[in-house]
Amino acid sequence: MRLTTKGRFAVTAMIDVALHGTDGPVTLAAVSERQRISLSYLEQLFGKLRRSGLVDSVRGPGGGYLLARTAAELSVAEIIVAVDEPIDATQCGGRENCLDDRRCMTHDLWAGLNNHIFSFLSGVSLAHLVAQQQAVAAKAMETRKAPAGTKPCKVPVTAAA
Amino acid sequence: MRLTTKGRFAVTAMIDVALHGTDGPVTLAAVSERQRISLSYLEQLFGKLRRSGLVDSVRGPGGGYLLARTAAELSVAEIIVAVDEPIDATQCGGRENCLDDRRCMTHDLWAGLNNHIFSFLSGVSLAHLVAQQQAVAAKAMETRKAPAGTKPCKVPVTAAA
DNA sequence: GTTTAGTTGACTAAATTATTCGGGTATACA
DNA sequence: TGTATACCCGAATAATTTAGTCAACTAAAC
Numbered sequence: 001m002r003l004t005t006k007g008r009f010a011v012t013a014m015i016d017v018a019l020h021g022t023d024g025p026v027t028l029a030a031v032s033e034r035q036r037i038s039l040s041y042l043e044q045l046f047g048k049l050r051r052s053g054l055v056d057s058v059r060g061p062g063g064g065y066l067l068a069r070t071a072a073e074l075s076v077a078e079i080i081v082a083v084d085e086p087i088d089a090t091q092c093g094g095r096e097n098c099l100d101d102r103r104c105m106t107h108d109l110w111a112g113l114n115n116h117i118f119s120f121l122s123g124v125s126l127a128h129l130v131a132q133q134q135a136v137a138a139k140a141m142e143t144r145k146a147p148a149g150t151k152p153c154k155v156p157v158t159a160a161a
Numbered sequence: 162m163r164l165t166t167k168g169r170f171a172v173t174a175m176i177d178v179a180l181h182g183t184d185g186p187v188t189l190a191a192v193s194e195r196q197r198i199s200l201s202y203l204e205q206l207f208g209k210l211r212r213s214g215l216v217d218s219v220r221g222p223g224g225g226y227l228l229a230r231t232a233a234e235l236s237v238a239e240i241i242v243a244v245d246e247p248i249d250a251t252q253c254g255g256r257e258n259c260l261d262d263r264r265c266m267t268h269d270l271w272a273g274l275n276n277h278i279f280s281f282l283s284g285v286s287l288a289h290l291v292a293q294q295q296a297v298a299a300k301a302m303e304t305r306k307a308p309a310g311t312k313p314c315k316v317p318v319t320a321a322a
Numbered sequence: 323g324t325t326t327a328g329t330t331g332a333c334t335a336a337a338t339t340a341t342t343c344g345g346g347t348a349t350a351c352a
Numbered sequence: 353t354g355t356a357t358a359c360c361c362g363a364a365t366a367a368t369t370t371a372g373t374c375a376a377c378t379a380a381a382c
Contacts, residue, residue, distance in 0.1 A: 003164035003278070006370065008271060027327065038372050047329070060380030061326040076274070085369085110169060112293055113237070113285070117164070120281055124274070132273055167339065188358065199341050208360070221349025222357040246338085329378070337370070347360070352353100 001114045001121070007080035009037055010045050011129070014079055017055065018071040018126050025057075025064030045083050052082035071130060077121035162275045162282070168241035170198055171206050172290070175240055178216065179232045179287050186218075186225030206244050213243035232291060238282035 012035055017026045020034075028046060032039040046065055049055045054074060055065045067074060173196055178187045181195075189207060193200040207226055210216045215235060216226045228235060 001164065003162065004370080009371090012271075025327095029327080040373060041371055043329080044371090050328090057328060058380090059326090059328050059378075060382095062381065063327050063379090065328085110173075113290070116285070117278070117281070120278070124277070129274070165339080170340090186358095190358075201342060202340055204360075205340090211359095218359060219349090220347075220357090220359050221351095223350065224348085224358055226359085324382090326381080327379090330376085332374085332376105334373070335371080337368100339368070340366080342365075343363085345361085345363100348358090350355100350357080352355085 001077070001080070001117045002084045003080065004084065006045075006083055009035075009041070010049065010079050010083040011076055011126075013037060013042060013045065014049070014054070014067070014074070014126055015130060017065055018067060018074075018130055021064075021066050024062065025066050027064040030064075048083050049079070052078070054078060054082055067126075071127035072125050074126045075122045076124045076126070076129070077118050079126075080121065081118075162238070162241070162278045163245045164241065164278075165245070167206075167244055170196075170202070171210065171240050171244040172237055172287075174198060174203060174206065175210070175215070175228070175235065175287055176291060178226055179228060179235075179291055182225075182227050185223070186227050188225040191225075209244050210240070213239070215239060215243055228287075232288035233286050235287040236283045237285045237287070237290070238279050240287075241282065242279075 013031050016031045016035055020026045020030065028039055028042045031037065032042055046055060046057075050057055050065075054068055056068050057063070057065055174192050177192045177196055181187045181191065189200055189203045192198070193203055207216060207218075211218055211226075215229055217229045218224070218226055
């Protein structure tokens with residue numbers, strides 16, 4: 001389990017698809033413009049997401065990508081695993097020879113920690129993130145009368161379009 | 162919160178110090194040999210760990226590094242944060258201008274997820290990892306009579322020196 | 323049959339990770 | 353006082369990953 005910006009891009013894009021895919025496929029061009037992620041990079045990421053069975057693709061005009069399951073059934077862990085390289089995890093696992101004690105210690109140690117993180121992220125669904133975000137947006141709408149400019153980056157009231 | 166092999170190296174090295182630092186400082190040369198991590202890389206990592214107050218250093222002959230606190234008081238989260246770059250986290254937070262709705266959505270979204278992961282890893286102490294590993298080692302010792310060679314990478318019985 | 327949009331692969335640039343090198347400084351010890 | 357040990361520091365480098373670009377191709381709608 002690795003956590004980099006690559007996985008973030010993937011999750012962000014998936015949330016975009018979840019939000020905008022309610023009535024038909026979402027084109028990567030649209031995601032690219034909204035999320036400011038390069039189109040070709042998205043193509044790479046969605047190629048992996050598709051091969052992992054997380055999204056379905058529709059070709060031709062009016063086509064695009066759709067979630068293969070509901071947002072509630074798609075976990076953050078799945079998305080990150082799909083786009084991140086298999087990760088050699090522990091240098092000794094398999095091909096590499098096991099040099100000495102400590103090496104193996106590291107192996108088991110990280111395998112255990114990986115499991116923890118993985119199971120944690122498996123419990124976080126796309127729907128959960130969306131709901132959380134919408135709650136923040138709703139809260140921001142109520143406190144809109146607060147002095148403008150206090151915080152440059154704030155969730156706009158039109159977020160959940 | 163980022164999770165890469167860099168953080169793993171740091172945690173692995175810290176565990177090595179925890180295990181071998183019971184009676185005096187541990188030299189990076191020893192850690193380097195045991196964990197097969199390049200000495201200079203360790204120096205870089207421990208420079209950060211020291212500046213973050215996670216380890217204390219002793220110079221001169223017989224010197225080395227010691228945990229600044231007990232293993233139970235050192236969390237995995239602290240170690241990873243210490244060695245990983247500050248991480249720009251969200252492209253819009255501060256310097257960057259907030260282009261549109263979605264940009265900010267990503268911001269809050271990841272900030273939330275970061276908090277989750279961070280608090281989770283904050284609950285995992287160095288002592289916890291060591292204990293977990295020793296439990297595995299103890300178990301391996303009992304089942305030592307199993308046919309040799311079934312699993313090339315196994316925790317040796319002499320691990321908890 | 324033209325346009326839309328996914329599909330694929332190769333190629334490049336930038337960033338990060340990992341390593342190497344070459345010097346320093348503080349301290350124990352003889 | 354000298355010398356060896358081991359931390360300390362910064363620069364340079366190689367390898368890998370991330371991010372972006374380009375070009376050609378395929379499937380489907382109209």
